[in-house]
Amino acid sequence: MSFLLMYLLLGAGVGVLAGLLGIGGGLTLVAALAWLLPRQGVPADAAMHAALASSLASIVLTAASSARAHHRRGSVLWPTVAWMVPGVLLGGWLGSGLAIALEDGVLRWCVAGYCFVIAAQMLLSRAAAGGVDARVPRGPGYTLAGAGIGMVSAIVGIGGGSLTVPLLVWRGVAPVRAVGTSSACGIFIGLGSALGYALQAPAGALPLPGAVGYVYLPAAVGVAITSMLAAPFGARLAHAISGPALQRVFAGFLLLVGSAFAYSALR
Template sequence: METLLIYLIVGAVAGTIAGLFGVGGGLIIVPALVLVYTALGIPAEILTHMAVATSLATIVITSLSSIRTHHLKGAVDWRVFLSMTPGILLGSWLGGVTAHLLPGAWLQLLIGIFALVIAVRMWRAGRRPATLLADGEKLPGGPFLAGVGGVIGWASAIFGIGGGSLTVPFLTRCRVQMQRAVATSAACGLPIAVAGAISFAVQGWGEPQLPAWSSGYIYWPAFFGIVVASTPFARIGANLAHRMSPQLLKNCFAGLLCVIGARFIWLNAGLVLGH
């Protein structure tokens, strides 16, 4: 019962932060689950893989609600989505395979570096003037979009995220309006999460150190606790966001990512270099 409460708290915090900062919860869920799994005594060799896999599984559920909301507003560019999806599915599956081959310390180190990169990008983006560009102008062709989708899916599966921090910048660079970029990115998060979660389940199947109630690296008690709590708290976070300065919110979240990234790098750099 106490463990379920912990996962409910993780879901509540992740949902609130996702609503506040307009990002997917994976950037918070993965580090939080790493801490929880460590405290519960789950072996270091598999706990990071479990955190990433479980995060991807929760995104399958949370992305459905997000897609529906954006679709009803007519904001999803389904042509771009369909062009990127084949690459995303393949890339996400390969991301699960890649993560399975990495030791836990390497995986945590990469997640830490990724968190710092996203934090720096958020600070830099806040200092550039916003521009509204013509929708769809200079959008690449289908094969190129599929290739980019593969890279985004691969990286997103490794980090346990829905890919918004990668897909949105790519689409805006292709001169897609920000609203449509965000909505289309939300739709792309579903195939990322589905393929990535299934890949992690398959790669971890039969792992002798996994606890009960696991399907491969997906740990269902954490999944259900996070899903139950994250959705209502995301609405609370979104309501709070409208009462605060957008720039202050970005700076706060970037600072939080810096702390998370620095901690992961500090704890694992020595282990990686020692090998």
């Protein structure tokens, strides 16, 4: 199977997760890319940096497709997005700069730990309440929160849904609107972070055609093509089904992903 076909198939799965749960797609993508990219000639000591950077670059388009689908259903709180965008852009840039300075093994532990935390959150949390549909969080506090979310997201290669969604639900937003709003924020998390990995990387970071800094464009674009098509399907599912059982299954998957990263970091 060609690498391009593998990226296309991977993108389809990531897109569904992005639209359905608002979380998890980026973690799945980072794990897959960390395994695939060395087989394409990415140096082992740059594999995690390239996986994170390429994941975040693809998230820009995946999140845009998911946000568009949620917007058509009235599920994106754009005033909240506007307050969070400056923070997530800055946080993404700063977080990617920090990640570039970290060694491959340290990044693997960061992703492993994050997988374990999110899996525990999904397993232990009760089903989210319906929220208050009229609630539209806004204010400078959300800009500050966005900076933290952007920084963490850049270091572990995600669109920030596993942080943004719980924050908004806690502040009274209905879960499906929290997912839609998180998808819109994910566009700017991916943008700020990917630019950071591209422009702050050392010269010749990836000695491959199609690489810009640590962003490997063939992987990012291949994943993005099918994830954009699949994200609206995930968004439709989010509006149609209850997610507790699916969350438990996915939490188990994240535990496996985290264990795999922890094992690779120990080798």
